[in-house]
Amino acid sequence: MKNLLNKAMSVFVVLILPILVIYLTVYFGLNKNEADKVVFQPKSEHTASVDHTQFESLQQTFTNPKQVTAACLTCHNKRDDELMSSTHWTWEREVELPGRGLVKIGKKNLHNNFCTAAEGNNGSCMRCHIGYGWEDKSFDFTDATNIDCLVCHDKSDTYLKQKGMAGWPATEETATKEFPVPDYNLVSQSVGSPDRDNCGVCHFYGGGGNNVKHGDLEEALFHTTKKVDVHMGEDGKNMVCIDCHITEKHNIKGRAYSVSSENKNRAECEQCHTSSPHNDYLLDYHNAKLACQTCHIPVYAKVNATTLYWDWSVAGRKDENGNAIKEYDADHNYSYLSIKGRFVFDNNVKPEYVWFNGTADHLLNDDSITEIPVKINTLFGSYSDSTAKIWPVKIHRGKQAYDPITKKILSVKLFAHNKGEGAFWEDLDWEEGIKQGMEYNGRYWSGKYEFIETEAYWPLNHMVSVKEETVSCKECHVRNNGRLASLNDFYLPGRDYNKWIDFSGFAIIIVSLIGVILHAVMRIFS
Amino acid sequence: MKYSKQLLYSKFERFWHWTQMLLVMMLTLTGFEIHGNFPMFGFEQAVRLHSAAAWSFMGLAVVSIFWMIVTKQYVNFIPTKNKLREQVLYYTSGIFKGMPHPTHKTMFNKLNPLQRLVYAGLLILIFPVQIFTGIVYMYYHYPQNPLDASGLTFAAATHTLGAFMVVAFVIVHVYMTTTGNSVSSNVKAMISGYEKETDPSLTEPSIQPE
Numbered sequence: 001m002k003n004l005l006n007k008a009m010s011v012f013v014v015l016i017l018p019i020l021v022i023y024l025t026v027y028f029g030l031n032k033n034e035a036d037k038v039v040f041q042p043k044s045e046h047t048a049s050v051d052h053t054q055f056e057s058l059q060q061t062f063t064n065p066k067q068v069t070a071a072c073l074t075c076h077n078k079r080d081d082e083l084m085s086s087t088h089w090t091w092e093r094e095v096e097l098p099g100r101g102l103v104k105i106g107k108k109n110l111h112n113n114f115c116t117a118a119e120g121n122n123g124s125c126m127r128c129h130i131g132y133g134w135e136d137k138s139f140d141f142t143d144a145t146n147i148d149c150l151v152c153h154d155k156s157d158t159y160l161k162q163k164g165m166a167g168w169p170a171t172e173e174t175a176t177k178e179f180p181v182p183d184y185n186l187v188s189q190s191v192g193s194p195d196r197d198n199c200g201v202c203h204f205y206g207g208g209g210n211n212v213k214h215g216d217l218e219e220a221l222f223h224t225t226k227k228v229d230v231h232m233g234e235d236g237k238n239m240v241c242i243d244c245h246i247t248e249k250h251n252i253k254g255r256a257y258s259v260s261s262e263n264k265n266r267a268e269c270e271q272c273h274t275s276s277p278h279n280d281y282l283l284d285y286h287n288a289k290l291a292c293q294t295c296h297i298p299v300y301a302k303v304n305a306t307t308l309y310w311d312w313s314v315a316g317r318k319d320e321n322g323n324a325i326k327e328y329d330a331d332h333n334y335s336y337l338s339i340k341g342r343f344v345f346d347n348n349v350k351p352e353y354v355w356f357n358g359t360a361d362h363l364l365n366d367d368s369i370t371e372i373p374v375k376i377n378t379l380f381g382s383y384s385d386s387t388a389k390i391w392p393v394k395i396h397r398g399k400q401a402y403d404p405i406t407k408k409i410l411s412v413k414l415f416a417h418n419k420g421e422g423a424f425w426e427d428l429d430w431e432e433g434i435k436q437g438m439e440y441n442g443r444y445w446s447g448k449y450e451f452i453e454t455e456a457y458w459p460l461n462h463m464v465s466v467k468e469e470t471v472s473c474k475e476c477h478v479r480n481n482g483r484l485a486s487l488n489d490f491y492l493p494g495r496d497y498n499k500w501i502d503f504s505g506f507a508i509i510i511v512s513l514i515g516v517i518l519h520a521v522m523r524i525f526s
Numbered sequence: 527m528k529y530s531k532q533l534l535y536s537k538f539e540r541f542w543h544w545t546q547m548l549l550v551m552m553l554t555l556t557g558f559e560i561h562g563n564f565p566m567f568g569f570e571q572a573v574r575l576h577s578a579a580a581w582s583f584m585g586l587a588v589v590s591i592f593w594m595i596v597t598k599q600y601v602n603f604i605p606t607k608n609k610l611r612e613q614v615l616y617y618t619s620g621i622f623k624g625m626p627h628p629t630h631k632t633m634f635n636k637l638n639p640l641q642r643l644v645y646a647g648l649l650i651l652i653f654p655v656q657i658f659t660g661i662v663y664m665y666y667h668y669p670q671n672p673l674d675a676s677g678l679t680f681a682a683a684t685h686t687l688g689a690f691m692v693v694a695f696v697i698v699h700v701y702m703t704t705t706g707n708s709v710s711s712n713v714k715a716m717i718s719g720y721e722k723e724t725d726p727s728l729t730e731p732s733i734q735p736e
Contacts, residue, residue, distance in 0.1 A: 006718070013537045014717050018545035021582060022552065029578025030571065282573060383677060473569040479562040491678040493663075494562045494569060498683040505690030512694040516701035519617075523705075526622035 033279040035467075038272050042243050053189040062184035065132060065169055066145040071188065073144060080144035082250040088130045090141070091118070095261040097361055098380070107259050110362050111409050113376050113398040113454040114207035114310060115340075120440040121423075124415040126166045128202040135166040149191070150182070152198045156190040158182060160201070164417065196222055196232070199241040208340075211306045213258070215349065215394040216462035220303035228302045230464045244271065255358075257459055258377060263358030263387075267461070269293075291389045295471040296464045297351060300394060305333045305345035310398035313451035315341035316428045324428070339414075339425045341399075351392030351460055353484055355381035360457075365443060368407040373397065373453035383490035390487065394458040401434060405446035409454075411437040531720045534636050539599070542590050543716055549586065550692060552579040557689050580660050587653065602637050605646045610639040621705060631721065648695060652688050659685040 052058055057071040073080055087093050092106030111117050118125035126134040131146045133139065140146060148167060150159045162170045162179040170179040204210060204219045211218030226233030231244070244267045245254040254267040269277075269292045276284040277292075286295070300306070317338055319325050324338035333345035361378040381388030401410040413436035416423030424433035430449060438445040476484045477494030484492060535543070556576035559566045567575060594600040612628035617640070620628070629638045637645060662681040706712035707722060715721035 009537065010540070010718050013541040014544045017541050018548050021545045021586075022548045025549070025552070025578045025582040026575060029574045032574075282570075282577070473573070477560075477562075477569050491682050493560055493678070493682065496679075496682070497561060497686065498679075501683050501687050501690075505687060505693075508690055508694045509697065512697040516698060520701065520704070522622055526624075 036274055036277050036279050038277075040237055040239075040272060042237070042239060048192055052191055055189075058188045059185060062188070065148065065150065065182070065184065068184050068188050069145045069147050069149055072149045072191075079250065080147060083130070083147055084141065084144065086250050086252070088250075088252070089147070091129065093260075097261055098359070100361075100364075103364070105259070105261065105362055105364065109365065110259055111365075111376055111411075112207075112258060113396055113400055113456050114213055114307070115414060116312070116400055116409075117411050117437075117441075120411055120413050120437045121415040123164050123166045123417065124208075127161050127163060128206075129167050131167050133166050133168055150187050151201070152194045153191040154187050154198065155192040155195070156187050157197055159187045164415070194242055195240050199245075203241075207307065209334075211301060211304050213307075213396075214256075214458060214462070215306035216297070216300040216460045218301070218304050218306070221462070224303075226466055227469075228463060230466050232462075246271065257360045257379060258456060259362075261360050261362065266358065287389075289383075289389055291356070291391045293392050293460055293464070294353065294390050296467075297392050297460050297462075298465055298469055298471045298475075299348045299350055300392075300460050300463050301347040301349050302463050303347065305331060305347040306349065306394065307343055307396060308346055308349065308394075309342075309344035310340070310396070311342040311451075312401060313341065313399045315339060315424075316430065318428070338428060349394070350483065352395050353390050353487055354379055354393050354457065355383060355385065355388040355487065355489075356391040356393075356459060357381040357385050357388035363409060365408070365411075365441065367409075369402060369409070369452065370407075373455045374402070374409065376454050376456040379457045379459070383487075390484065392460045394460060396456045396458060398454050399451040400454055401430065401449045402452045403446050404448050404450045406444065408443070409452075410434050410445065410449060411441045411443060413437040413440065531722055532632070533719055534631055534633060534715050534721045535719045536597075537719070538593055540716060540719055542586065542593075545586060546583070549579050549583045550696065552576075553583065554689065554693060554696075561686060561689075577664060580657075580664075584657060587657075599634075601634055603642060603646050603649060605642045606639050608639060610643070613638050613640045617705070627707075644695070648692075652691055652695075655684060656688040656692070659688070 055071075055075070057074055058068075060067075060071070062068050062071075083089055087106060090106065091108035092104050094102055094104050097103055097105075107118055109119060115121065115125070122135050130148050130151060131139070131141075132148055133146065148161070150169075151161060159182045160169060160179055161167055162174060162176075165174065168174075169182050170176065172181060175181045200217075200219065200222055203214070204217050204221065206213035206217075221229060221232055223234060224232050226236040231237060231239045242252075245252050246267070247253070251265070253265055255262075255265065273292070275287060278284050314336070315338065317325055317336075325336060326334065326338075327336035329335040329345060331345070331347075334340075334343050335345075336342050356379045359380045361380070363374065363376050379391070379393070401412055402408060403410055412430075412433045413423050414425045414433065416426050419426040421427075422429070422432040422436040424430065427433070434445060434449055471483065474494075476482045477492065479495060482492075482495055484495070553576060555566060556572040556579065558564065559572040560569065560576060566572065594603075609629050616625065616628050627638075629635075631637075659681040663678060663685060666678070666681070703712040703716075704710075706715075711721060
């Protein structure tokens with residue numbers, strides 16, 4: 001009996017209790033809390049406090065959109081001051097750049113590696129300026145009636161700025177089927193808070209076509225599902241741009257680092273989500289070094305393709321009849337255009353990853369090229385920078401014109417209404433296009449041009465996936481070809497190892513095994 | 527030859543030993559999966575299990591240290607030079623000639639001089655280093671704050687080296703269990719608590735069984 005009791009006790013202490021400890025360890029180890037629920041109150045559900053159809057000032061006969069702006073301002077006084085100090089109007093901002101001090105930069109004077117630069121191509125590029133007629137340097141930035149209130153506030157979905165008209169809508173003389181003269185009474189009487197159509201009409205088409213620039217902002221987002229964008233999906237919260245890009249007195253939250261530089265006034269996930277949203281230590285602590293976007297945007301350009309490569313050096317080719325050429329890839333995206341060069345488009349693209357602390361530098365007009373590829377913009381950050389996190393980016397690569405003598409990126413005149421005015425898109429003549437582009441911008445050109453590789457960095461923020469499609473641990477914590485394979489300034493568990501320690505470690509194990517086997521053999525045969 | 531039984535391992539020691547065995551097994555498997563050597567539980571589960579096992583291991587360590595202090599069993603782990611030479615000679619030569627063990631186990635002297643050296647090494651060099659680097663690994667994610675450790679590189683390398691040492695220890699340790707009075711007597715003792723001893727003069731227990 002005592003023996004049996006001893007045996008039972010042994011089973012309990014050497015088997016049952018240890019297994020119980022392991023069971024509890026596994027149970028609590030794998031126990032995962034539910035993520036925090038976000039209570040969302042859409043800002044966009046604002047209903048107008050007045051009925052604009054009742055205002056007599058909006059019932060007058062408008063012959064020019066500037067008259068509409070004047071009518072708006074009779075009630076909405078001082079709004080013009082807010083607007084004219086915003087970057088949607090100025091296209092530039094005074095910023096402090098590391099090593100440069102205060103500089104005024106923005107869309108107005110920066111290079112890019114899509115259509116290369118706005119200033120000098122005003123007719124085409126300034127269609128997306130929130131003003132009327134920024135055709136050249138004579139545009140009056142102090143005239144409030146130059147403000148286009150309607151492009152952002154039209155809710156009738158009938159108002160459009162005309163192509164190539166520097167921000168003007170169609171007039172009786174220029175109207176076409178695609179761009180009719182707006183019905184200003186209808187449009188001005190149906191104004192309200194901007195919705196996706198208002199923002200998207202410019203921001204989805206940057207670079208001259210749908211999704212050319214951003215990769216994560218495109219026309220598919222006008223009507224979409226949670227699978228494409230968990231915030232904007234019509235089967236979900238159906239959020240609009242200004243739900244995140246919160247706007248106070250025409251000052252809109254959000255920074256696009258193709259033109260922005262400072263870590264200020266950014267739209268952030270933490271506006272709605274907490275900084276520990278998973279309610280799980282293992283996941284939440286990644287936020288110290290990872291932006292939310294890094295795991296939650298596994299792919300971008302989920303619907304339509306975005307431009308990944310744009311080679312201007314082969315632009316200008318003509319067919320045997322001297323006509324411009326258009327070629328398409330298998331997915332019906334442009335692969336070659338005489339006026340623009342060669343393209344690589346793709347959709348469902350895996351982002352690249354960089355360290356980013358919210359500040360950026362830009363290639364300015366006077367900057368000499370010191371490295372190839374030329375960085376059109378530089379996102380700052382590294383592992384040792386405690387404010388930096390890993391961000392997903394679209395890196396847009398290309399080749400564009402530069403001056404091999406002065407080592408400067410060239411400004412090219414691309415757009416004109418007519419042939420013979422020196423615009424490359426009309427005449428396919430680089431010499432003349434560069435000469436005029438440089439002259440317009442008051443820059444010196446040696447007369448020589450070559451093409452050089454450039455890169456532009458676009459942090460991704462949109463097309464956040466549903467949680468089921470989040471990047472999994474193994475996609476980064478893996479020995480080879482992980483998503484973070486190119487970020488090598490830190491130790492990443494699962495990817496990195498010290499080869500000397502691993503080598504000696506396995507050596508110790510093998511020596512131990514051989515040792516005990518030899519010892520056992522000698523015991524058996526001695 | 528006359529056999530007698532003596533209590534070597536108390537209930538707590540046996541519980542401690544086998545629980546620690548399971549935890550070390552769990553830590554090794556999940557740890558080397560995290561290290562990228564093989565897939566098993568999946569990376570995320572491996573990390574969660576590794577952390578949980580680490581906490582259980584540390585909890586068990588605290589309880590064991592307390593137990594060793596109050597029962598004075600820590601004396602087993604104090605290294606000694608007494609008969610160390612004989613013990614080394616036994617394993618390298620005597621064992622092949624069927625010579626008797628140079629040392630004998632009692633409740634307060636259950637480890638031979640070589641074991642004392644190795645276990646003390648584990649307790650002083652490996653476990654504290656693993657625990658320290660493991661905590662750094664789990665909690666030190668801001669590499670500049672408050673001390674600049676330049677990331678996980680050093681902690682991870684040290685932790686990995688420690689893990690290899692533990693695996694090597696386990697290999698030798700498991701093999702050495704077969705070098706008792708019979709091939710299985712050491713394992714049986716760790717299960718039942720009792721071991722058959724060959725020399726009755728050494729079987730008088732220093733403390734009475736509970």
